[in-house]
Every structure is written in C-alpha cells, then in structure tokens.
Amino acid sequence: MNGSAMSQRLVALFVLGALVLGYPLLSLFSAPTLVLGVPLLYLYLFGSWLLIIVAAAVLVERSSDERTPPG
Amino acid sequence: MPHDWLLPLASFAYLGLLFAIAWYGDRRADAGRSLISNPYIYTLSIAVYCTAWTFYGSVGRAASGGPGFLPIYLGPTLMALLWWFVLRKLIRISKQHRLTSIADFIGSRYGKSTFLAGMVTLVAVVGIMPYISLQLKAVSTSFNVMQSYPQAAVATTATTFGDTAFYVALVMALFAILFGTRHIDVSERHEGMVAAVAFESVIKLLAFLAVGLFVSFGLFDGPWEIFSRVSEEPSLQHLLVLGDRPAQYIDWLALTFLAMMAILFLPRQFQVAVVENVDEAHLRKATWLFPLYLLLINLFVLPIAFGGLLLFPDGAIDPDTFVLTLPLTAGQGALATFVYLGGLSAATGMVIVATIALSTMICNDLVMPVLLRIRGLRLEQRADLSGLLLGIRRGSIALMLGLGYVYFRLIGESYALVSLGLLSFAAAAQFAPPILFGLYWKQASRLGAQAGLLAGFAVWGYTLLLPAFARSGWIDFGFVEQGLFGIAWLRPYALFGLTGLEPVSHAVFWSMLANVGLLVGVSLFTRQRLIEQIQATLFVDVFHRQSSEAQYWGGTARIGELRGLLTRFLGPERAVAVFKRFARYHEEALDDDSIAVPALLNDAERELAGVIGAASSRIMMASVVQGESLSLDGMLKILDETSQVIEYSRRLEQKSAELERATDELQTANLRLQELDRLKDEFISTVSHELRTPLTSIRAFSEILLDDKQMPSAQREEFLGVVVSESERLTRLVNQVLDMTRMDAGSIEWHFERIDLAKVVDEALRTIKQLLAKHNATLEWVRPDDDVIIEADRDRLIQVLINLLSNALKYTPKTGGKVAVQIKPGQQWVSLTVADNGPGIPPEQAEQVFDRFHQIAHADGSKPQGSGLGLAITRRIVEYHGGSIVVDPEAVEGACFKILLPVVANPPPELTATG
Numbered sequence: 001m002n003g004s005a006m007s008q009r010l011v012a013l014f015v016l017g018a019l020v021l022g023y024p025l026l027s028l029f030s031a032p033t034l035v036l037g038v039p040l041l042y043l044y045l046f047g048s049w050l051l052i053i054v055a056a057a058v059l060v061e062r063s064s065d066e067r068t069p070p071g
Numbered sequence: 072m073p074h075d076w077l078l079p080l081a082s083f084a085y086l087g088l089l090f091a092i093a094w095y096g097d098r099r100a101d102a103g104r105s106l107i108s109n110p111y112i113y114t115l116s117i118a119v120y121c122t123a124w125t126f127y128g129s130v131g132r133a134a135s136g137g138p139g140f141l142p143i144y145l146g147p148t149l150m151a152l153l154w155w156f157v158l159r160k161l162i163r164i165s166k167q168h169r170l171t172s173i174a175d176f177i178g179s180r181y182g183k184s185t186f187l188a189g190m191v192t193l194v195a196v197v198g199i200m201p202y203i204s205l206q207l208k209a210v211s212t213s214f215n216v217m218q219s220y221p222q223a224a225v226a227t228t229a230t231t232f233g234d235t236a237f238y239v240a241l242v243m244a245l246f247a248i249l250f251g252t253r254h255i256d257v258s259e260r261h262e263g264m265v266a267a268v269a270f271e272s273v274i275k276l277l278a279f280l281a282v283g284l285f286v287s288f289g290l291f292d293g294p295w296e297i298f299s300r301v302s303e304e305p306s307l308q309h310l311l312v313l314g315d316r317p318a319q320y321i322d323w324l325a326l327t328f329l330a331m332m333a334i335l336f337l338p339r340q341f342q343v344a345v346v347e348n349v350d351e352a353h354l355r356k357a358t359w360l361f362p363l364y365l366l367l368i369n370l371f372v373l374p375i376a377f378g379g380l381l382l383f384p385d386g387a388i389d390p391d392t393f394v395l396t397l398p399l400t401a402g403q404g405a406l407a408t409f410v411y412l413g414g415l416s417a418a419t420g421m422v423i424v425a426t427i428a429l430s431t432m433i434c435n436d437l438v439m440p441v442l443l444r445i446r447g448l449r450l451e452q453r454a455d456l457s458g459l460l461l462g463i464r465r466g467s468i469a470l471m472l473g474l475g476y477v478y479f480r481l482i483g484e485s486y487a488l489v490s491l492g493l494l495s496f497a498a499a500a501q502f503a504p505p506i507l508f509g510l511y512w513k514q515a516s517r518l519g520a521q522a523g524l525l526a527g528f529a530v531w532g533y534t535l536l537l538p539a540f541a542r543s544g545w546i547d548f549g550f551v552e553q554g555l556f557g558i559a560w561l562r563p564y565a566l567f568g569l570t571g572l573e574p575v576s577h578a579v580f581w582s583m584l585a586n587v588g589l590l591v592g593v594s595l596f597t598r599q600r601l602i603e604q605i606q607a608t609l610f611v612d613v614f615h616r617q618s619s620e621a622q623y624w625g626g627t628a629r630i631g632e633l634r635g636l637l638t639r640f641l642g643p644e645r646a647v648a649v650f651k652r653f654a655r656y657h658e659e660a661l662d663d664d665s666i667a668v669p670a671l672l673n674d675a676e677r678e679l680a681g682v683i684g685a686a687s688s689r690i691m692m693a694s695v696v697q698g699e700s701l702s703l704d705g706m707l708k709i710l711d712e713t714s715q716v717i718e719y720s721r722r723l724e725q726k727s728a729e730l731e732r733a734t735d736e737l738q739t740a741n742l743r744l745q746e747l748d749r750l751k752d753e754f755i756s757t758v759s760h761e762l763r764t765p766l767t768s769i770r771a772f773s774e775i776l777l778d779d780k781q782m783p784s785a786q787r788e789e790f791l792g793v794v795v796s797e798s799e800r801l802t803r804l805v806n807q808v809l810d811m812t813r814m815d816a817g818s819i820e821w822h823f824e825r826i827d828l829a830k831v832v833d834e835a836l837r838t839i840k841q842l843l844a845k846h847n848a849t850l851e852w853v854r855p856d857d858d859v860i861i862e863a864d865r866d867r868l869i870q871v872l873i874n875l876l877s878n879a880l881k882y883t884p885k886t887g888g889k890v891a892v893q894i895k896p897g898q899q900w901v902s903l904t905v906a907d908n909g910p911g912i913p914p915e916q917a918e919q920v921f922d923r924f925h926q927i928a929h930a931d932g933s934k935p936q937g938s939g940l941g942l943a944i945t946r947r948i949v950e951y952h953g954g955s956i957v958v959d960p961e962a963v964e965g966a967c968f969k970i971l972l973p974v975v976a977n978p979p980p981e982l983t984a985t986g
Contacts, residue, residue: 007155010358014152021145022327023320030313034302037295039311041138042373049148049366056152057359 006063010056017052021045078217078408079235085412086242089267089419093250096266107265108349110356115269116343117357118276118364120147120334122202123209123418124492125368126275127391133376134390137310142323144369146330148362154354158335158344160510162354164613165345169681172428173341173502174436177524179685180509180610181517182603188436188686190521191502194528195338195432196471198498199425201539203475205491206418211236211479213414216392217399217407237476239415243422244472251427252464261427265347268424271416276368278413282394283371285406286378290397294374301377310377318571325576329493332500339421342428426471433467434460435684443690457642460682481543493575494535500579501527504586512594513607519594527586534563534578627666632695633675640682640691649678672696754923758808761939765797765804772797807940811923814947821864821951825975828859828868828901829894835872836892839880846880848888859896860975867948874941875905875968882909882966901974904959906967917958921946 019025029044036043099106107113125143132140161176170176174195178188214235250264287294301307313319334340348354379393388396394414398407439460504527505520540546555561564574566581599607630650637646653674667675672692679688772790776782782790813819836852843850879890891906912920923943949956954972961967 010152010155014149017149017152021149022324023317026313026323027320032302032308032311034298038298039302041312045138045141045145046366046370049145049362052148052152053359053362053366056362060155060355060358063355 006059009059013052013055013059017048020048020052078214078411079238081408081412082214082235082239082415083242085415086246086419089271090246090249092270093246093263093267095263097250097253097261097263100260100262105262105349107262107269107347110353110360112265112269113348113353114357114360114364115272116265116347117334117340117361118272119268119339119343119420119424120337121272121275121365121368121417122421122492123206123213123414124202126279126414126417127209127213127394128492129369129372130376130379130393131389131391133310133372134380134393138313139322139326140372141369142326143330144365146327146332147334148365149327150331150334151358151362154358157507157510159351159354160613161335161341161345161506162348162351164510164610167613168609168685169677170685171346171681172432172435172684173336173338173506174432175680175684175686176341176345177502177505177509177520178436179680180606181505181515181520182600182606183686183689184517184521185436185440185686185690187505187517187521187524188432188684189440190524190528192429192432192436194498194501194524196429197536198495198501198531199338199429200471200474200478201491202495203422203425203471204479205495206422207236207240207476207479208491210239210415210418212392213395213411216395217411236479239419240422240472240476243419244426244469246419247423247426247430247468247472248465251423251430251468252461260347260349262347264423264427265343268343268420271420272364274416275413275420276364278410278416279368279371279394281406282398282410283375285401285403286397287371287374289403290378290382290401291374294371297374297377297381300381304381307377307380310380316571322573322576325573325579326493329496329500329575329579332503333496336502336506337425337495337499338428338432339424342424346428422472422475426468429471430464430467433471434463435682435687438463438467439683439687440690443687455642456639457682460640490539494539497531497535497575497578497582498528501531501582501586504583504590508587508590508594509607509610511611513604513611514594514599515590515607516594516597516599517603518597519590519592522593523586523588523590526589527582530566530582530585531578534566534581535574538563538574628672628696630662630665630667630671633667633671636691636695637675637678640679645678649674757923757939758804761804762801765801769794769797769801804940807944810944811940811947814944814951821867823862823864825860825862826865826868828861828863828903828972829854831863831865831868832872832892832894832903835869835876838869839873839876842877842880843890846883846888847886848880848883848890851889851891853891853893855894855896857896859894859901861901861952861972862975863952863972864948868952871945871948871970872905874945878941879905879907879909879966883907884909896974899974900954900971903970903972904967905970906959906962906965908965911962911964912958912966914960917960920958921956 026041026044029041031040033040096106107116129140129143164170165176168179170179174188174191177191178184181187211234246267247264250267251261253261253263287297291297302311313323335344375393375397376390379388379390379397382397382400394410395407398404398410501524504523505515508515509520537546553562555563560567564577566577569577569580572580634646634650637649641649653671657668657670676688676692679691682688683691772794776787776790776794810819832852832854836850876890876892880888883890887908889908891904893904893906895902895904921942923940946956949970949972952972954970956968956970959967959969
C-alpha cells in the first residue's frame, strides 16, 4: 500500500472519528448511568478514543510492513 | 513541607538534569549520532502540547465542567489522523525552502512577504504571551501549594526577588538561550533542546499516572468507587453528562476545532513537529503514538477531579491544585514532590520551546527586516552578522520571559488557568486559514491573507483579549457588559447580539468568519503578483516537483559578492561549506570573479533563508543580484501547470510523425517494388523477343537447308554463315543478360588493381582492329604522355571500351567512318571520350540510351545489331568504379561518350621521401 492509499484511509478514519466524537452521536450517550462501574459518557468517549488509536495504529503499521517487504 | 530548602533544591536539581540532557543531546548531534532521530522521541517532543495547563488545569476544568476538558485532547487525536496528509506537506515544504518558523512559512507562501511574516510574528507574540505567563503562574502556584501546606495556598504577595516564578523564569531563559541559540544554524534544529523536552514529556506522564493511580487505588477502592459515589451525589451528577442545550455541543465542537488547529499552528508545535523533524517517516508512528500519549495522560483526570471533590466537598481547595493537595493530605510528600516536578516539566518544556520559536520569528521576521531597511546602519557592509543575529535572539528570549513574568504579575492572578490557555489557542487558530488555504489553494493571495489575518486578529483581540484585560481591572469592565460606547451589539462576549455561546466559542466563530471570509473574498478579487504565483505553485505542488525545479533567479551576481553575503550571515566556516558542497555537486570551479549560475543563487537564497527567514533572504539576495531577478524560463517552468501535458502531447506528435514517415517509406518501397516488378516483366518480354528474332532466323535458314538438297554450295555457305552469326548474336545476348543479372544481384567478382588506363585502351584497340577494318573506319587515338594510374578491373574496363567502340562503329557511315578516342588526365578525375562521326544521339535520348534494350533506330528505320544491353552494362561497370558516363552534349558531330574515372592519389609519401 502506498502513502496515498494510507493517507486516504486515515482521512476516512478522521471523518469517522469526528462523527463519533461529535454531536449528535455524543448526545445519545449523555446519561448519568454507570456501565461497568464507569459513567456511560466517559466509557463511550474513552472507548472510542482507544478504538481510533488502535485503528490508526493498524493502518499505519500494516502499511509500513507492506512498504518494506521481508527479506 | 518539612524542609523549606528541599523544594527549591529539587527544582533546580531537576533543571540541572535537563541541562545535562540537552548538553548530551547537542554533543551527540555534533558527533553525527543523533539522539532524537526516531519516531518515539519525535512523538514525545510533540507532547510538549501538554503543558502545565494540562497538568493542573485539566483536573480543575473537569471538576467544574465534567467532560468539557476532553475536546482539547480529542481535537489533536483527530488531527493526528490527518498528519500524513497535512503535516507531511508542511514538513516537505519547510525542508525544501528552509523555513524555520510559522511566520516564515506564511510569509514565504504569500510571495516572501516581509509584512505578512511580521504580522504573523506580532500575532504570535501577543497571542502566546498569556500562555507563557500561565506556565509561570502554574509553577509559582504549585510551589506555593507545596511550601504552605497544610494551609491553603495564599495568593502570591511576595516581592519579585522572593518569588519562585521569577527564578524559574530566569533559569528557563538561561536554558533557552544556551540550547536554543547556541549557534546560527541553517536548519534551526536544536537536538539538545528536543531531547530535554522529550525527557520532560516522559516525566510529566509518569508523574500524572502516579498520582492518578495513588488517588484511584490509594485513597479510594479503585475508580469505580469514585464514580459510583459521584453518581449518588446529586450536586455532582451534572459532571457526568454534557447537558441538553445544543449550544454546549457547539462549544464542544469549537474547542475540538481550536485544539485541532493548535496542535499544528501553535508556534511551539510548529517548531517541534515541523522544524525539528528529522525524518518525514517518523510521522507514521506519531500518528497513533501521540494520541495514545494524550489518552494516557487524561486517563486519571476524572478520578482525580472527582476524588478531590469528594474529599474536599467544601470547595476550600482550588481544584487546579488537586494533583498536589491530594497526595499532600495523605502525607505522601515524596509523591507530591514528584508530581510537582512533573508540573515543572510541563511548564518548562512549553516555555523553552515557545520562546525559542518566538525568538526566531522576532529576529528573522520582525527585527532583521527593519534593520536591513535602515540604510544608515550599513548592515550589509558588516563583516560578520551571525553575532548580531544571535544577540537579537537571545535578547528576545529574555524579553519574552520578562514580559511573560510581568504579565503574570499583573493579570494572571485574576484568571483560571484554562481561560488563559484558550486565549492563546484562539490566537494560534488565526494562522490556520492562511496556511491551510495556502497549502491547497493556489489562488489564495497575499492581500487576502493579510486582510484575513488582520481581521481575525482584531476580532480575537476584541472578543477575548480586551475582556481579559477588563477582568483584571485594566479597563473598565462595563465595556464587557454594556459594549463599546454603550452600544449593545458591540458587547465583546455577544457580538452583534450573538448570545448563548461560551466566550471562546463565540470568539472562534466570529474571528474565523472574518479570517476565512476575507482571505477567500479578497483572494478571489485580487491579482497575485508573479512571485506569489510562483511560491503558491511551489507550495501547493510540492509533491509533484523536484526541489531543483524551484529555480527562478535570472539576474547575475558575482560569486565573490555572493560569498561575501553568505559569510556575513552564516559565518565564514558555513559559507565555505555551502560553496564547497555546490562545487562538488555541480563540478564547477567557483572563481570570485565569475558569474554565479542560477542554481547557485537559489542555493544561496535557501541557505540564507534558513538563517534570516525567507523574506529577508530575498531582500539580501536582491542587493547582490543585478538585473532581472526572475528568469522567464524558470518562471514559466514553474507556473505552467500544463507543461507536462504539453510535453506528453509533444511526444505523441513525435511518435505519430515517425509513424507517418515509416508509412511513407513503406509506400515508396512498395511503389519501387511494383516498378521493379513491372521492369522485370518488361525485361523478360524484351529478352524473349530479342531471343526469338535470331532463333527465328536460325530456324528459317536451317529448314531451308534441310528441305532444299540441291541448293548450290555457295548459297548453302551463305545460309550457314547467317545461322552461325545469328547463333553468335544469340550467345552474346545470353551472355549479356547473364552479366546484367549477375551485376544486379551483386554476385559478380571484381578484380581491382592499379593499372595504366592508356594501356587498357591500347589493348582494347588491338582487339577491335579487325572490326575497324571491316567498317572502313579510321581511328584517332590521343594518347597521354604520362601513365594514367587508376584502380580498376582490367577485363571489365576492356569490356566497356569494346562496347563503346563497337557501338561507335555500328553508327559510322559506310565510307569515311571515323572513331576518336582521347584521354585527358586531371587532378582528381581522368576523362576518357569515345566519339564517332555518325548521326549522333538526339539530346532527348541522351539518358535513355543507357536504359536496357533501348536502341536508336538507323536513319532508314532498321534496327541496329546488338542486344540493347551494352550501354546499360557499361554504365553499371563505370559506376561501380566510382565514375560516371554521359553522352557529351558538346559534341560537334556524331555521338561522343564521356567517361570520368577517379585518379589514384599521388604515390605514397615514403616513396617521394626515399626518391
């Protein structure tokens, strides 16, 4: 995968992240309830934050593996 | 704290450690073994984003507004995803043009505008100053908290010399001066500083995680307990949600946007992410490592904030200080000290990078352009200006910290940490439109950028900075509540009656509207100057071009003057290095008196730009370059977007022209083949015809002889004679046809040797003697005195002569026939003529006689004897000898054939030498 394809996937992830971390999706989770002992809103925010990081890591690291073929 | 002296000691010991790390980093860099050239250090250096504001302020903000602190970190997380797209372009451009600050970048993009760069610098200085004072305030506050515990921290009333913040500012200035302005560097990279900042990022993360773990698991039974107790507390429940008003989501959005812009366009972020970047590839890892860093440092913000609120319900403790007061209350002095050092790290890292970045901008884009314009200073005649440059930078670092300290003493006390930080964020966001539009939109013009920046800055000042002044009592606060001159729609927090938003969101909306609106609007209605168009193209198309293409200096400058210029600014050593590198790369000798090639001018401008900024560099270059400063060629190459398309179509045209030529050639060849085919058919039919004539006569006479037994012997002999002569003719014809075809096929064997042409003629004449007598003709033979040496095949030449002579005899009159042979030697050619006194050759047939089977009829219409191949063969032979044969048009009577043959050059020189 070349840099341009990676760049496009990252931009797509950005759009997805902006949706997930913004209005109105955010308002769906704005309730004072605890899930797994953590407030729902914080669980949602930190959870999606972590998922975005993992997705970005997978995109970037996989593409750099492909860039330098083994051997 | 048990010992008053312990904390200052720890502080300065820690700062000493930073000095050591920075010193080691610089030493490694000098040795060529970079300490910072890896994505991890790069990521940690970008984490300078997390300042004391993060360290103390996030908890404070969470304690009062719940999730409201998160957009400051979610924004950069999202932006990091775009780094490969945006930041990589920034880095590539900055490396290519040696841009060393955000002011330089914007100025350079819009036609190397000094004015615009200066404006950016001013905005940056005014906008970042509160941020620097915020860091000093954080250090001072945290120090006081540590010292005065268990009493609540009292507001600083100490004198300047008794104030910790003052000494911290001094040490930071010292650090920035030592490691930020060590020497004038063409790339403005400071490896030691970056190493120290990266180390600080580690410390602040560890400190925050430590206090978070302690609060969560030491003071409580895990964060779950904290959350469940908060959710049962009615007064705290609002902290768990975002609220219902859509305006709150607009605030959320505005903060996210501000943080996204800040992570790229705060001068210190530009410094670490772009200027200090070692390798573009480091961006890959930073894309996910930096968000991970942000996530980790925020993980315990909520437990700490909520834990603090639960433990200090009366609000006596400032939530900004929870990270210190919570461990202190529990008697964990050591942990509190570690946390204090983490906060110190966060503050010092930011201040050091920010002052270094700003000092470069102040020096290159504010002070130097002014100094260079003041003719009275005669700056361009000083021998070495690098000392002056360093002096200006060091001075501006000291000034920045001094101003920051004054600002902190005057205004800082009245403000929460977070408001001051957002003030700076909103200022830095003003750089986003000129940079982002400048990166992707070529038409964005200098006037547009200036108008937009000016308007955005004005709105920012009016809606955020002035109210901040008002709050600290410098201006009457009534101006905030009633509006300027009491005009309600000019209220700075509700401009044009827009209410319901937080002041920051409100300011972001109006300033961005003004900034982007004017940038786009003015750009659409103004024309760019040439240099703007060039720079715009170079910036926008940076990935589609070679860096060597960015050459457009067209004037001339003496290399000596250029060398002088570089020496003044770079110092002699670096100037020499620049010229050496160029000479080696281009394999050119660089005499002081010769004229610099455009490539050298561009190199020099780039090097200079690294030291004094793109705009000043251009001014200085213009002072040594004479004549047209832009080369038409270079400009067209850069500007012509379609040049590649044209090149492509030009190649296509070439290809199609080649194809056409090939088709033409094929057609010609085809025509020639058809002609040859026709000739062959003709040849065969002619040959058959010529063969049939003698055959018919042989057959007729043979039949007569066979039928008539009583024929008188005289008649019989006569008939037999005819048969014999016809057979001979037949044989001759067949021989000549064979000769002809062999010559055509090239299968004939030639025996070239040096011979005397006169002797060849003698021999031919001997052969023809009898024929001559038979025709009653006389011979006139003009023989040259000297030998006429030519290179030729003797037998073939004799064949030629016999052909010509017998031809001539054929046409001579029955009586009084005359044949003349003459040799006229010349320098290069020898001419041989064979003439007769026959009827001659009509001029229109002068060429046709050499065609196959062409025969000139006798005057009585009868055909002459012969095959009609003789002259064709003759011409072939002569041409094979490199000569020519024509019918001499100047012949007075009869026909005259003229042969020209090349003479062999003079005998070899050694013969003349010995003879």
